[in-house]
Amino acid sequence: MTIPRSKLPADARLDTLAVREGLPPSPWGENSEALFLTSSFVHPDAATAARRFAGEEEAFVYSRFGNPTVMMMERRLAALEGTEACIATASGMAAIMLTAMALLKAGDHVICSQSVFGSTIKLLAGEFGKFGVQTSFVPQTDPAAWRAALQPNTKLLFAETPSNPLTEICDIAALAEVAHGAGARLAVDNCFCSPALQRPAEFGADLVVHSGTKYLDGQGRVVAGAVCGPEALIEGQFVPVMRSAGMSLSPFNAWVVLKGLETLSIRMQAQSARALELARWLETQPQVERVYHPALASHPQHALAMRQQSGQGGAVVSFVVRGGRTGAFAVIDGTRVCSITANLGDTKTTITHPASTSHGRLTEAQRQAAGIVQGLVRVAVGLEDLEDLKADLLRGLATI
Numbered sequence: 001m002t003i004p005r006s007k008l009p010a011d012a013r014l015d016t017l018a019v020r021e022g023l024p025p026s027p028w029g030e031n032s033e034a035l036f037l038t039s040s041f042v043h044p045d046a047a048t049a050a051r052r053f054a055g056e057e058e059a060f061v062y063s064r065f066g067n068p069t070v071m072m073m074e075r076r077l078a079a080l081e082g083t084e085a086c087i088a089t090a091s092g093m094a095a096i097m098l099t100a101m102a103l104l105k106a107g108d109h110v111i112c113s114q115s116v117f118g119s120t121i122k123l124l125a126g127e128f129g130k131f132g133v134q135t136s137f138v139p140q141t142d143p144a145a146w147r148a149a150l151q152p153n154t155k156l157l158f159a160e161t162p163s164n165p166l167t168e169i170c171d172i173a174a175l176a177e178v179a180h181g182a183g184a185r186l187a188v189d190n191c192f193c194s195p196a197l198q199r200p201a202e203f204g205a206d207l208v209v210h211s212g213t214k215y216l217d218g219q220g221r222v223v224a225g226a227v228c229g230p231e232a233l234i235e236g237q238f239v240p241v242m243r244s245a246g247m248s249l250s251p252f253n254a255w256v257v258l259k260g261l262e263t264l265s266i267r268m269q270a271q272s273a274r275a276l277e278l279a280r281w282l283e284t285q286p287q288v289e290r291v292y293h294p295a296l297a298s299h300p301q302h303a304l305a306m307r308q309q310s311g312q313g314g315a316v317v318s319f320v321v322r323g324g325r326t327g328a329f330a331v332i333d334g335t336r337v338c339s340i341t342a343n344l345g346d347t348k349t350t351i352t353h354p355a356s357t358s359h360g361r362l363t364e365a366q367r368q369a370a371g372i373v374q375g376l377v378r379v380a381v382g383l384e385d386l387e388d389l390k391a392d393l394l395r396g397l398a399t400i
């Protein structure tokens, strides 16, 4: 037995794949994908069970390393990212941990952007440091700095583009060239754009990492993650780690993300357009010192962002207000529509103070290196009426 694929034409386009890629329906013919809440699967006889456990016959065995609902999500996300395979994980951080566990051993070296999500810095420098993996942190936007950091034992380059919260863009193709020239792999955290706007594998990234918690779910319901990449690598090096280490995604959470993928493209377009309009408006506010959004002409990597991100900037806008932390807190506390939470990627607009939340565990030096100043506010724009969002921010801005 092999697990069948859906009956889509081979040339089905992205929007069709987002709604329909996965597995064929069960014998009951359900139209919406089934949620298989089962921990294990039953075999017809002992010999078949033995073959399946030995990997000689493809079948579902145990939901820690294989479940039909999870597989539907994996196939759909792989199709959207344009990669051969995908492995779902319990969270975005589990996806990064799985990537490191699958690719690295003691004595290996990683080059990582210094602008990545705070927990990624903690995980690589702290946790993997304990196991003898050394990580160098470099400026996200400077390929020469990445090249200069190469060592004979460099195995992995890790970038997040756009970065959280300053939306710094790295040149994926340039970093892929640096990595491949040194026999290393490039992994890109595509959380901020999602495959609806940016497909890092098209620019040469070997692995695409996701926090499914963000735009893939899209409505702030579940914590989830995934790694997309070549089948040989995922099957050969990632699945065995998952089988032993068990950072698997629950079928329920996979189902929520699977259904979220159906509206991903349309949400990303709408939320990006709102974010750009809000960013332009913020640029005109006297209390705002600086606005970060890749689609603004003032963004330092604007041209690169437009090339890499399907001409759109994503839905996250960060801005620095006068008055440091006091000013930032006034804006946040003035809101009545936005949710004060560090999560992003929701249809509900969220607002946060990165220096004391997502990046609060970093040292002041690490925060300075990442450019996270006390006056910085991050807004992840959802689907509310833009005029209500402007009024929401203006309430606090007017008091500065």
Ligand SMILES: Cc1ncc(COP(=O)(O)O)c(C=O)c1O
Residues within 6 Å of the ligand: 091, 092, 093, 094, 117, 160, 164, 189, 191, 192, 210, 211, 212, 213, 214, 223, 224, 225, 343
């Ligand atoms: C860019 C980025 N990568 C990874 C993560 C981690 O994802 P999760 O919270 O699903 O573990 C986050 C979480 O905020 C993030 O913003």
